[in-house]
Amino acid sequence: MVTSGHAPAPDPGGAGAASPSVPADGEVPGRAGGRASGGSSASPSPGARGVATAYWTTGPGTGELRTEPLPAPGDGEALVEVLHTGVSRGSELLVHRGGVPARVADLMRAPFGVGDLRAPTPEAPVKYGYLAVGVVAEGPPDLLGRTVFCLHPHQDRFVVPAAALVPVPDGVPARRAVLAGAVETALNALWDAGPRLGDRVAVVGAGMIGCSVAALLRSFPLGRLQVLEPDPARAAVAASLGVDVVAPADAADGCDLVLHCSATGAGLSRGLELLGDEGELVELSWYGDREVSVALGADFHARRLVVRASQVGAVAASRRARRTTRERLALALELLRDDALDALVPVSVPLAELPAALVSLAAGELDAPCLVVDHPLADPEDRPA
Structure with missing residues (x-):
């Protein structure tokens, strides 16, 4: 069921988008290469320890939720229980319809994405997305219980290096925090x-x-x-x-x-x-x-x-010598203290309905600046008035 404070409107032309940055300096932690098996098709049953449910693109205009094994966090890693993810409409619909040019497929991958953006198939699907907000359930003591943002695809729980997590400031609702990438x-x-x-x-x-x-x-x-x-x-x-x-x-x-x-x-x-x-x-x-x-x-x-x-994969040249990507992302989260930005997240769907919602977005039957995906742990009251 779509939850909205505004009536959906057709999308006349789609929105522009950019590939996300990496929150820590150097190589992308946990970045996957090549093709992925994508786990097994299943209805979402999140919460089981050692299992995660994620959205995978399986071909042009198609996708599904699949379960996959979830490793226990190791040293320097954290387990995040997800509250909300956001659909970055421009880039995610390009991936959804198979519109990523081969020349830039590697350049435009998300930090924790999996698979070949050029040619998703049911046997070699793609996991893509980069607007995730959740709570640290296991990991370093200074992050336990903290609400954090991560450049991670649509998945109900995940394990990543703790350095890939940026705390959400007090006063920024978790739902609004999915806008950090934008x-x-x-x-x-x-x-x-x-x-x-x-x-x-x-x-x-x-x-x-x-x-x-x-x-x-x-x-x-x-x-x-x-x-x-x-x-x-x-x-x-x-x-x-x-x-x-x-x-x-x-x-x-x-x-x-x-x-x-x-x-x-x-x-x-x-x-x-x-x-x-x-x-x-x-x-x-x-x-x-x-x-x-x-x-x-x-x-x-x-x-x-x-x-x-202007492309967010690198810090702008005017600041590159003095700002890291992590500092830039932390500043973006601070800027989300602005309550007016709730206008950009008026529509949400539960994770179970994400495959159908992406089809509706692509067809212009559903419109929202940023479609919010509510995961099972999401607070139903965490919604703009």
């Missing part, structure tokens, strides 16, 4: 973009990433901030953050900076039109294997515009 992506993009005092800024697209960017920009001393969104339901979510939301055709031009998050060619083209001469567009979208057509012979060339990518 806010980290937005934070990194603003480090890339470097908005300045008095800048005229536009954010194109009000999905999970676009709204996260807009929420952070509210505190900047900008000359103007507009969010462009054609879909009324998404526009309403962005407006609830207290920012100016306009239809793309009504946006003001002469921007110093545009942050593009719509993952559409139309949004990218409109973003270029809005820039003033020698302005910069920062691209946060991941298009996967979709080709996008943009008229580079128009504004881009004649007005010396700049287009640059």
Whole structure:
């Protein structure tokens, strides 16, 4: 059953997304390579010691819950009982439909993902996702009982190196904490973009990433901030953050900076039109294997515009010498103290319904900036009013 404070609306075009970062320096702890067996198909029966239930993509547009053995935590490891996971809509739907380009399949893997993103099959499935919040049940004393965030796929319990866990600050509800990956992506993009005092800024697209960017920009001393969104339901979510939301055709031009998050060619083209001469567009979208057509012979060339990518897999160059990925993620969690961000997590489904929910998301029958997956230990009261 879908639980929501808002009526679902169709998704006109999908949202942009980025591959997650790694919370500790160096090699990804526990990162799996090659193909995976994926365990056995089963209805979820979480809670049994030594067994976990996880969502696996088994082919284009298909997936299922499977049980798998769960090892006991060793030295320096922790067992996490999951409360909520979040669906990072743009990237997870690309994986769901089999739209990951072969050239970047390895680059775009999640830290604890399993399998070959290019070709999931029932015999060689893919476990993907990176927005998990849970409670440490076993592990180092300083983490026992703590609510933590981890870049882990949809699984009711898991064992990872303790260094891969970042504590959720007091005052941040576990449900809202699944947005840490989105806010980290937005934070990194603003480090890339470097908005300045008095800048005229536009954010194109009000999905999970676009709204996260807009929420952070509210505190900047900008000359103007507009969010462009054609879909009324998404526009309403962005407006609830207290920012100016306009239809793309009504946006003001002469921007110093545009942050593009719509993952559409139309949004990218409109973003270029809005820039003033020698302005910069920062691209946060991941298009996967979709080709996008943009008229580079128009504004881009004649007005010396700049287009640059921002991708959360590495700390922005402007901060890379002074910030680790773990520090960046910890800051993103601190930024989630903002109660307004509850508007991005209005819809939830139980873990048992995740396979059907992803099909509905892909078909445009279910819409939410971030679909929250409630695991068996989730508190039913931990929901926005």
